[in-house]
Amino acid sequence: MTVEEIITGLERAWNAGDGAAWGARFAEDADFVDVVGRIQRGRKVIAEEHQKIFDTIYRGSLLEIRRLDVRPIGEGALLVHTTSKLRVPGGPRKGEWAAIQTKVVRDGEIMAFHNTGLTGLAEFAHRDADLAAREPLEWKG
Secondary structure: OOOHHHHHHHHHHHHHHHHHHOOOOEEEEEEOOOOOOOEEHHHHHHHHHHHHHHHHHHHOOOEEEEEEEEEEOOOEEEEEEEEEEEEEEOOOOEEEEEEEEEEEEEEOEEEEEEEEEEHHHHHHHOOOOOHHHHHHOOOOO
């Protein structure tokens, strides 16, 4: 599978609420770090955990994924960055959510996937305008 086919397949699987199809894009021994920092190990676990959220908090949600960049990192592996917008129609996560993802792809499968929710620095810094205006390396206090 190409990177574009992987991205399109992930988007289709999410929008269909199909955990097995989502998991099919991952290597058997893949690692997935979800947006709350939990590590899911293995295609089977990744598929099962996604089916749980498709059936509950993200029921009926729509995901759009856009490729940012792709670059080789050796031994046939690619480093892929994507952004996403998730629209959730109801429930505790109702609304629109943005995220950025880092993936390692080899032989047409995702080996590693890290999902990070996007938020403004002011919100992250608990509305501390001074802290939010600083660059991360200046956050020592």
